[in-house]
Amino acid sequence: MSETALGPLRVLDFSRVLAGPFATMLLADLGATVIKVERPGTGDDTRSWGPPYDAAGQATYFQSVNRNKTSVALDLANPDDLAHARALALEADVVVENFRPGVMQRLGLGPEVLLAANPGLVLCSVTGFGSGGGAALPGYDLLIQAVGGLMSITGDPAGEPQKVGVALVDVLAGLFASVGILAALRHRDRTGQGQRVEIDLLSSLLAALVNQGSAYTSGGTVPARMGNRHPSIAPYELVPCADHELALAVGNDRQFAALCEVIGLPELAEDSRFVTNPARVAHRTGLRALLEDHFGKRPAAEWAAELSAAGVPAGEVNDVAGAFALAERLGLNPTVDLPRPDGTSVRLTRNPIGLSATPPRYETAPPDAPGQLTLPLPGWS
CATH class of the missing domain: 3.30.1540.10 (formyl-coa transferase, domain 3)
Known part of the structure; x- marks a missing residue:
């Protein structure tokens, strides 16, 4: 196996659905060891988000953001399981979570506790609307696209506002999260000190509006739907x-x-x-x-x-x-086949990052069920 960019980085992933899991999958592709914490039995919500399913009956939504990870089943309402989660967090380099603000603190896993015990930890929180006035608001992609202005500039001007055909805001937030984590790790390399990385979906969308956003912020123009036309270029x-x-x-x-x-x-x-x-x-x-x-x-x-x-x-x-x-046809090799324990494989979209010395790895399919790992996991790497 070729050298990886992020080995032997250890990432504990409490996140569910899309933004957080997308960020941690990118880290896993680049060599990090990622342990995904899931609810016993049901696991990540997206395990039941189907159809479509693949030939093995796995939800393709879950598969899209969970390769190269292993899974541990922990009931965080159970004191023993919570103790295991805390022990894993204290051995990790990075912890990623997308609970509503305040949940990690109530579990005794807040940044004050974890950073005091593990000063080099990078703790990334992904929320819908931040930890201030929007802390109680649910962060679903459709909702963010609506209130964040994206739907107002998407679709036919004579029709209703339209969402983008994929949960684009979650993907953008996952990308911003991965960049923030890598920046925090670079800082830790220099100083030995970890820090918090905070990402919210609304700010991620506003930043990603780019020229449409600056049309408003610096030009005083409120963009509107134009169908497939461009506001500044023709044809x-x-x-x-x-x-x-x-x-x-x-x-x-x-x-x-x-x-x-x-x-x-x-x-x-x-x-x-x-x-x-x-x-x-x-x-x-x-x-x-x-x-x-x-x-x-x-x-x-x-x-x-x-x-x-x-x-x-x-x-x-x-x-x-x-x-x-x-x-x-263009030779971009857009897919990769990842092996399952039963000898079959699942085909997924490859990581688009090309690195000449430390390319992304493709070692394992997304875990078929929550709880592959046996606890405790002392010294995991």
Whole structure:
């Protein structure tokens, strides 16, 4: 086995569902030993979130964020199990939890207690709305997308607000959590001192609004739904072809000139309405009408091939199967097969981080059931 970036880091994972488990899976992929604490019997909520299930009857939701981990079943309301949890935390390098604020303190696992006994510990808390005024609010992704403004800029302007088709805020929070944990570990390497890492879903979403957020904070503009159009770039949208839609993402004047050549209208690149991107944004409706007239004459695949050859960003709108097939054709190897104890395997999306010296590892499938490990676990590594 090749060297890993984070071995022999020890991570105790109290988190459930998506944001926390995603963060700890990223750490596990990079070599950390991750023990997932689950409720006896039922385990993580997502073990029952199905369909779909795989051929072995496992919920694919749970599988998506729990590879390379082992599981221990602990009832934190049971004094003996709680004592085991505390012992594991005091031997850990990182503890991750996403209970509501105050729960870890009530269990005797709060940062004051753990950091006093284990000064080098990095303790990461993931909440929905922080530990202040929003402490009592439940942090479900749909709710965050709604109150956090994402749904207000997603969907057709004539329709209802739309959520993104995946729990994107949880994924973003998991990414921020993993970055925060690594930064805290770097600080510990220099000073020997651990610290708290606090991530909340609402702040994660607001940070991820990027240009839409700064349109409001520094430009005084409240963004609105525009369907597949872009507020600052044109043409940057879907255009209908003879069979189905084509994604067209023209990011500069050179690309627009190349687009005009491909569709046989080179004069558009010199038209005062379209010669610059701000002009195209101002006249996007007229530009779209001209594009629709031409793109509707041929299939999307033909346009995509010809435009791509000319250096114009364009592509068909794939379903998920088509997206994985594209990645395969491009040699990106988008999936990995992880072994199960019974000799079968489960296929999952690979970690996208490429490291030349310490690449991600893919050693074990997500645990089939809570409680693989036998307690106590002295000196776990």
